[in-house]
Each structure stands twice: as C-alpha cells, then as structure tokens.
Amino acid sequence: MDRHEGFREFVLARQQALRQTAYLLVGDTHLAEDLLQSVLMKVAGHWHKLARGGNPEAYTRKALVNQYISWRRRSQPEVPSADPPEHGVSYDEAALDRIVLRRALAKLTRKQRAVIVLRFWEDLTEAQTAEALGCSIGNVKSQTHHALARLRTLAPELSADFQEVAK
Template identity: 45%
Template structure:
C-alpha cells in the first residue's frame, strides 16, 4: 500500500478510500493531541474532517500535498468545534439523577417505528413541529423550506403515519 508523504515528488493516492486508510491513523493521532487526550472527540473530528475532504476529493486529490491539506482541515475542524462548544456546551463530571417515567413504552416504540418509515425530511418536519413544538415559520427556517412546504409536508407525513399505524391508532389515542 502506498503511503502519501508530504513531498510533492511522491505518488499520491487518487482514491479517497486509499487516502483515508493511509492517513487516518496519523490524523487520529493529531486529533488526539489537539483534544488533550479525548479519544472519542478525536474520532469525531477525524470523521468530520474526512467528510469535508470527501466532498471535494476530486479537486483535493490533484493538489500537490493532499495530506497537508487534510491536516489543515482537521485543525480547522477542531477550532470550529471549540468555538461552537464554547458558546453552547458546558462540560461536567456530575449528572443529575432523574427518574424516567415512561407510562407506555409500547406507545413509544410504535411511534418510533412509524416515524422511521417516513422520508427523512418529513420526519424532521414532524419532530420539529410536534415534538419540539415549533411554529410553522420556525420549522420552515430550520429546514430551509417555505411555510407552505412545511404545512404540506406535515399533512402528508401525518397521513402516512395514520396509514402505517392503521388499527393501532385508535388504541394509541385511548392511552
């Protein structure tokens, strides 16, 4: 197996899979160091960086140093993650113990099964509208749809769920 190097004279892999396999371990080590030893976050960062590279692989594979570019993408992914996290997440080592009260686990499983049969965007519309209780306009903005698009997708998705649930719908409504 060829291993890409940083020198322009060496042969660079033209296949993304070959590139990812040959550079993955090195990227993971770098990410591990960037995250201060957080192996899970390091894996996530490498996966995100490789995803970004894959989207532009045709162009990147013709670069003089795709390995160096991958390092840059990884570092930028890490910095971007740190900025996002700094504004929204707070790390903690303690968790509040909260009892889970699920009065009807079969209802939950039935609804999850019905949702899984919807197209991803229809599922997203229903989850945002009815689970997160967002308005039509908020849902439209989140999904980059028009308000009428959200309403029509909601209607079709609810009809589809009713069809999937069939006789179970009456049973679920009674609970």
C-alpha cells in the first residue's frame, strides 16, 4: 500500500471546508491558503497512520487550529480595512453584518476565535472542540462565554444574533 494512498481524495473532498475554516481563523484569503498548505504538508507526513484507522478530518482540523494559535508568520496583527464607502455602493443587511462580524472576530484572542469558529462554524460539540483544542470542556465553555461577551461589546448591533447563538 502506498503510504499516501487516499490522501489526494481526502484533500479533494475536504479542501473547501478546511479552507473556509482557515479563512475564518486568520481573516485573510492568502494567509488562510498558507495556513492550510502548511497543515496539509504535516498531515501528508502522518497519512499512513491516519489511513489505518485514525480520524483524518479531526486530526487535520486540530492541526489547523494548533498551527493557527501558534503561528509566528504573522508579523503584524490583522487590521480591518477602512469603513465601507457610503456613496455609490449599496450593501444589504447580511453583507454589512458579515463585515461587522469579521472585524469583531479579528479583535478576539486566537483561542477565543478558534473556539467560536469550531463551535459555531464547524458546529462541533463542546467535547469535540475541547479535543480539537487539547483543553477541557470547561475551558471551551469559558472561552465561548468570554468570546461571545467580547463580540457583544465589539459589535452591539449584532447582539440579538449572539443571544440566539448562546442559547
């Protein structure tokens, strides 16, 4: 058996979802590509073990989050772009909400952002999130609570949405 057998198929099947998770973590398309690429290189090195009974998706997601949290490549923090122009361009409510949310997410700590992405984008349970982050369920609950409180402060116009998420 080729030690990379099935890896290509895994990447083709899950690449889009993993790229979206990476983007939500770093907030930049190019950095997300770099992050995902570096993680997939590591996953390829362990593929023979994962293919024999591991959980490749969970392993890759955990590697993605761990690499993001410890990534030193980013020499400067993410800085949101200037406010959207008020004249000449019309935005719908959902687009404006996404802009506000993206800016608020950029101001969370890396662990808080990772918890929010895993819990509410990836739709992982608290236990799955704790496993992906290598921490306790209590830590996930605490980080989620603090992250949602911070998001409510940073984006009060989205508070009703955060209330629904917290339920």
